[in-house]
Amino acid sequence: MIVDLVIIAAKALLVLLMVLNLAGLLGWIERKGSALIQDRIGANRASIFGFAGLGLVNTLIADPIKFLTKEDFIPSRGDRLLHTLAPCLALFPPLVTFAVIPFGDVLILGERVIPLQVANLNVGILYIFALASLSVYGIAIGAWASNNKFSLLGGVRGSAQMISYEIALGLSVMGILMIYGTLDLQEIARAQGELIWGWLPAWGIFFQPIAFLLFFTAAMAETKRIPFDLPEGESELVAGYHVEYSGGKFLMFFAGEFAEIVIVAALTATLFFGGWQVPFLMRDGFHLPWGGTLPLPHLGVVLLQVGAFLFKVVFFSWLQILLRWTLPRFRYDQVMRLGWKMLLPVALANVVVTAIIIVMTSSSTGP
């Protein structure tokens, strides 16, 4: 009993630290990587004992200290309670979403079988969408409580944008759920270990390439970053919903944004790129399609799986930051048109076509 509790607590802590550390690391990639893309030097001021190496000291140590020691400013005619609550509401959903994302198959230690997922819910994907739908409150409430017209405009824009893209986001995943026939993320990840025609891994991307594009676009819109950063829009709204935020509270908004990037990357990997699956890696080692086998110890297999998952998460996080520094911002009406007139109809068509194909091939052995 106690051991079970300790294991669950350890897993929860591990996952939380993974998200937070990745979010911190992404802050570094954002600052130094953007400098690389724009041919600047980037953060290079702070140094400890003369070591300013690659701006790591800046972004990992100096920046957070700077944020936390700054004055916490609350507008005098704003709502103090809601102004403080808003950053918490922005940071909470992305941090707890990771609970249902599987980061490995199972770890067997002696008699004990530990599933490498914090909470195994049979409706895991619904949990994620439910929490994602709550993340609107952070910006809406923060914008309103600031008592600033730029904030309010940003908040109104943000809530409209997030509601619009939530629908496309939900519909784009529908095809994947229909193919694997479950709402359980661990089952979806397991099903992607099968092989089609004996050599191609049954990853979601091969069945649902259109759904992947729709999902990734809608998910990037949900993170409210360029090219979808209408709620912030520095050149139009100063900084949108967080104009009146400083110090630690601003840091919470900032960290929430990076945690969202990590979540989007983890979901993309789990739904479309096999999650923790390594191609041809079974529970006892590699089984290559052209006949060779390479047996591996159990611990090695688990480490490979977790490593593969982390690699995919880091890759898709990096891809999002690359896109953010490459594309210019959309105009507001363009964002709305893209969401309602392009993503939504295409997602609906994708669901219908997938359903027809599943019904037609259900007699034969499908995945």
Added chain:
Amino acid sequence: MTAPRMLFFILATLAIASSLAVIAQRSVVRSAMALVATLFLIAVLFLALEAPMVAFLQILVYAGAIMVLFLFVIMLLHPGASEGRRPLWWGLGSLTALLLALELITFISRSSPPTVQQRSTAGGSFGSPEMLARSLFTDFVLPFEVASVLLLVALIGVVVLAKREVH
């Protein structure tokens, strides 16, 4: 007191406190946020009853969609936070609440108290996606489709109203 029951009492107390906050607040936005908290806590209660599907649908539909629209409208219209209380509505509201409370008390006192044998959780496949889908698309397929037509009518109505304002 067992752990599930303790959890129930904690959640129930919090839910009642936040629903009282809905009507006790003078600020409309704070009231709306208290209502979000109430809906969220009720969803957690569903989760404690082992009905995760119902719980997450509750959050998704009520806390995450309907309340966001409420908030959106409140932020756009910006109603005055300190609107005077109207005595007539105040009295009518109290009377209705009193009647409802009386009804509840008589109902609860008549029904037999729950026994130990009764299951405290829904358990089994209750509220699972499979069961929900099966009952929606077999037994209740007609009401389900009629409801979707109703939503379509509302949608068309909104488009017509919005178009009229443009001209």
